[in-house]
Amino acid sequence: MSDVPLRSLDEPFFDGDQGWAIVIWKIAEHVFVMQGDEDAFDTWIKIPVDRYLLAWEAVLSASR
Numbered sequence: 001m002s003d004v005p006l007r008s009l010d011e012p013f014f015d016g017d018q019g020w021a022i023v024i025w026k027i028a029e030h031v032f033v034m035q036g037d038e039d040a041f042d043t044w045i046k047i048p049v050d051r052y053l054l055a056w057e058a059v060l061s062a063s064r
Contacts, residue, residue: 004056006031006049 005013005024012025022035031052034041 003060004053006052 005015006026007013007024009025009027012023014021014023016022016038019038020035021038021041022033023041024031024033026032026049029049031047031049033045033047034043036042
């Protein structure tokens with residue numbers, strides 16, 4: 001599952017384009033996701049890491 005964006009708080013996954021951005025990082029047993037526009041992150045969520053990985057596994061399997 002090397003395609004799954006999952007990094008530490010020290011070096012979080014970041015992606016953005018045309019006024020949109022997302023940041024993803026893991027602390028202990030949770031994954032944190034922030035998403036928003038270029039001025040502020042307006043959506044913040046906390047997901048148990050096992051649920052996050054299961055969701056990614058389903059997405060990656062469906063895309064193959």
